[in-house]
Amino acid sequence: MKLGMNQGTTLENSSLERDLHLLEKYGYDYIEIRSIDKLKEYLQTHTINDLIEFFQTHHVKPLSLNALVYFNNRTEEEYKALLEEYKEMLEYAKVLNIDRIVVVPLVSEKKIVRSVIKKSCVEVLTELSDLAKPYGVKLALEFIGHPHATVNTLSFANEIVAEVNRENVGIVFDTFQFYAMNSTLEDLKNTDFSKVFLFHINDVEDFNPGIMLDEDRVYPGDGVIDLHNILTIIKEKRFTEHASIELFRPEYYQLDAEEVVRTAKEKTFKVLEQFFSVEEKK
Structure with missing residues (x-):
């Protein structure tokens, strides 16, 4: 199993340029690029060709673009702006050879009935799927484990993806999001892992x-999530592609980014190596 890191892990104490060099130094395989901020910052002082050249000449490769945020149940004007942002992301995905874009459902205190949420998600994901197909890009729906998120459980995300029924539409399985709203191990067992496009690993207080x-x-292993049984199921499902660390902890942002990158790898390897073959790269 290969190891990646989402830039949320070093959001406030690093940059895309520094993350790239740190991940290369510590033998990571992948980076999940935050197109919503870190890529934009990078392009203020670099060109997209600089980034292309880095990936061509280094081990670490891009795993996904993060993220198209709050894609469903939007006003017509909001959706028009969202589509423009999405089309720009597709162009970045094309030149950077990225085949996955994360899409995040609306988070709002407004109460919306599930049928209306599902209808909007299916319609939008179907249109986004059509636009992504010529680029060879897959869309990974990330359910958000919070009461105000319109899609906040694994089972509802699976239901939506099944309704869309497109080869390039799947999910992000994130251990924090899974635990945070009481998704169950049975939900995970019932998940079609051919539709798991991204696996985020983390833990929680x-x-x-x-x-x-x-x-x-x-860090994985420092919290209360039942990673043992989760990883047991993932192994049984024969998912061995990657695990990507995603943390947003303010305490870690106070540390030097290099310490976070190094510690995240060490702790994640200790968890993963009990179940998967993980190649230690120096």
Whole structure:
């Protein structure tokens, strides 16, 4: 199993340029690029060709673009702007040879009935799928484990993806999002892993479901998520492609990014090597 890192892990104490060099130094295989901010910052002082050249001449490769945010249940004007952003992401994906874009459902305190949420998600994902097909890009729906998220459980995400029924539409399986709203191991067993396009690994402090936030994430193995049984199921499902670390902890942002990158790899390897063959790269 290969190892990646989502840039949320070093969001406030690093840059795309530094992340790339740190991940290369510590033998990571992949980076998930934050197109919503870190890529834009990078392009203020670099060209896209600089980034292309880096990936051509180094081991670390791009795994995904993150993210098209709040894609469903939008106004006509909001959706028009969203499509423009998405089309730009597709062009970046093309030149950077990235085949996965994360799409994040709406988070809102407004109450919306599930049927309306599902209808919007299916319609939008179908259109986005059509636009992505010529680029060879897959869309990974990331359910968000929070009460205000319109898609906040694994089972609902699976239901939506099954309704869309497109080869290039699947999900992100994130251990924090899974735990945060009481998705179950049975839900995971019932998941079609050919539709798991991204696997995010992390852990969390011992808070009650429904109140956890991204900031509560900790290194894998340092929290209360049942990673043992989750990884047992993932192994049984024969998913061995990658695990990508995604943390948003303010405490870690106070550290030097190199310490976070190094520690994240060490702790994640300790968890993964109990189940998968992980090649240690220096």
